[in-house]
Amino acid sequence: MALDPEGGFDQLMAMGRGFQAAKMLMVAVDLGLFDFLDEPMSAVEIAARLQADARSTGIFLNGLAALGLLVKGVDYFRNSELAARFLVQGGDNYRGAIIKHMGHTWKRGWEDLQETILVGRPAEDPEKWVDARPQRDEGEVRAFILGMHAIARDLAPAVAAKLDLKGVRRLLDLGGGPATYAITFAQANPELKATVFDLPMPIEIAKEKIAASGLTDRVNTLPGNFLKDDIGSGYDFIWISQILHSHNKAQCKFLIGKAAAALTPGGTLAIQDFYLNADGASPTGAAMFGVHMLAVTPRGRAYTHGEVAEWMNEAGLAAPEFIQSGMDASMLVAKKQ
Numbered sequence: 001m002a003l004d005p006e007g008g009f010d011q012l013m014a015m016g017r018g019f020q021a022a023k024m025l026m027v028a029v030d031l032g033l034f035d036f037l038d039e040p041m042s043a044v045e046i047a048a049r050l051q052a053d054a055r056s057t058g059i060f061l062n063g064l065a066a067l068g069l070l071v072k073g074v075d076y077f078r079n080s081e082l083a084a085r086f087l088v089q090g091g092d093n094y095r096g097a098i099i100k101h102m103g104h105t106w107k108r109g110w111e112d113l114q115e116t117i118l119v120g121r122p123a124e125d126p127e128k129w130v131d132a133r134p135q136r137d138e139g140e141v142r143a144f145i146l147g148m149h150a151i152a153r154d155l156a157p158a159v160a161a162k163l164d165l166k167g168v169r170r171l172l173d174l175g176g177g178p179a180t181y182a183i184t185f186a187q188a189n190p191e192l193k194a195t196v197f198d199l200p201m202p203i204e205i206a207k208e209k210i211a212a213s214g215l216t217d218r219v220n221t222l223p224g225n226f227l228k229d230d231i232g233s234g235y236d237f238i239w240i241s242q243i244l245h246s247h248n249k250a251q252c253k254f255l256i257g258k259a260a261a262a263l264t265p266g267g268t269l270a271i272q273d274f275y276l277n278a279d280g281a282s283p284t285g286a287a288m289f290g291v292h293m294l295a296v297t298p299r300g301r302a303y304t305h306g307e308v309a310e311w312m313n314e315a316g317l318a319a320p321e322f323i324q325s326g327m328d329a330s331m332l333v334a335k336k337q
Contacts, residue, residue, distance in 0.1 A: 022106075023106075024067065025067075026102060026106065028064060029087060029096045029099040033046070034079055034087040035090075038084060040073060040077065041078070043057055043058040043061055046061060068082065069082070069087075094150075095147075097143045097144075097149070097150055098143075098150045098151060100147070105295065108122075108296070109292075109295035109296035113291075116294060121298045121299065141201045141202070145201075145202045149177070149180050151327070152241070155326055155327050156181050156183075156184035159181070159272070159326075160185055163185075163331075164268075165189045165237065166189070168189060168192050169191060169236055170193055171185055171186075171192055171239065172195050172235045172237070172259075173194055173196045174226055174238055174239065174240045174243065175198055175240060176197060176198055176241075177196075178206055179194075179209045179219060180209065181241055182194040182196045182219050183210060183213045183219060186215050193218045193219070194220075195219075195221070195232065195235075196210075196220070197223075198221075198226075199224070199225065203222075203223045226258070227255070233261070234264055235262055235263055236267050237267060237270070238262060238267070239272075240270070240272070242273055242274075243255070244308065245273055245274060245293050245302055245303065246293065246297050247297075247299070249307075252303070252308070252311060253311045253314070253315075256269070256311050256312055259315075260316055264336070266335055267335065268335050268336075269333070269334055269335075270331050270332070271308060271312070271331065272330070274330075275302070275304060275308070275332075276304045277304065278304055280304065286328060290302030313334075317336055318334055318335055320332040320333065321334065
């Protein structure tokens with residue numbers, strides 16, 4: 001939240017209490033609470049369903065009702081319209097995975113932010129990091145990748161409408177996770193064939209999403225480590241979304257150079273991220289995301305669009321164009337000379 005210089009101490013109190021609602025949402029999602037509250041149930045019934053203490057459950061349910069996540073009747077609770085739409089597993093609009101991922105970053109990153117600031121990186125053993133990302137168990141990886149899908153599914157159609165995909169026959173979605181963008185681009189351009197490159201665990205989720213979309217004939221996968229392995233070549237278009245911020249400057253420049261080399265002459269590289277303005281402190285979303293990267297990666301941060309445009313120029317890409325994507329994200333798009 002932005003502070004009003006004419007405002008009072010209540011602004012600081014609201015900021016300090018911000019963790020409370022966030023933690024309540026994360027706990028409710030982890031408990032699967034919303035999954036069975038499409039129909040009203042009493043607090044006692046809910047506690048029994050959760051195998052939880054009745055008193056603490058009642059207090060918690062009242063808090064969720066106060067936040068607007070539940071509706072409270074005389075002797076029952078049920079999902080609010082918002083919770084029913086986005087937080088019930090199995091629903092078409094389920095977005096709980098990103099909430100679960102936020103909970104994981106709370107436990108493994110934000111909770112230790114003070115120590116990270118003092119020592120310069122998260123305290124976790126650096127040998128447990130792969131591609132500047134921490135190794136996690138399958139459940140955490142799945143929550144992260146499906147969380148990225150939860151965000152990208154809303155943004156991808158708008159992005160596809162802003163990109164010139166005419167004439168694109170071979171597209172690489174580098175670090176493509178759940179294949180959300182590759183699928184959307186293929187749907188927008190019937191002549192396009194896409195390859196999704198990512199680590200093996202995300203690729204398994206990508207395969208699920210590709211199969212569900214009915215595009216297995218036009219969207220394929222390639223598992224690997226993009227800092228070490230061959231990503232292929234001869235692409236007309238390479239898409240890199242929300243990857244640079246997890247890596248240090250040298251890795252970003254290397255990745256951009258590798259992508260540029262894999263493009264055909266005249267091919268396009270588009271890089272989407274939460275870009276900072278030249279002042280490094282705006283927009284607010286990008287600046288806050290920079291702190292998030294500080295908390296959860298060893299050397300990641302938010303970059304200015306000027307920095308990334310310069311690296312694209314150095315890699316032989318001409319005149320990067322800055323385009324707002326939406327949802328605090330933006331793109332730099334340039335052609336190979």
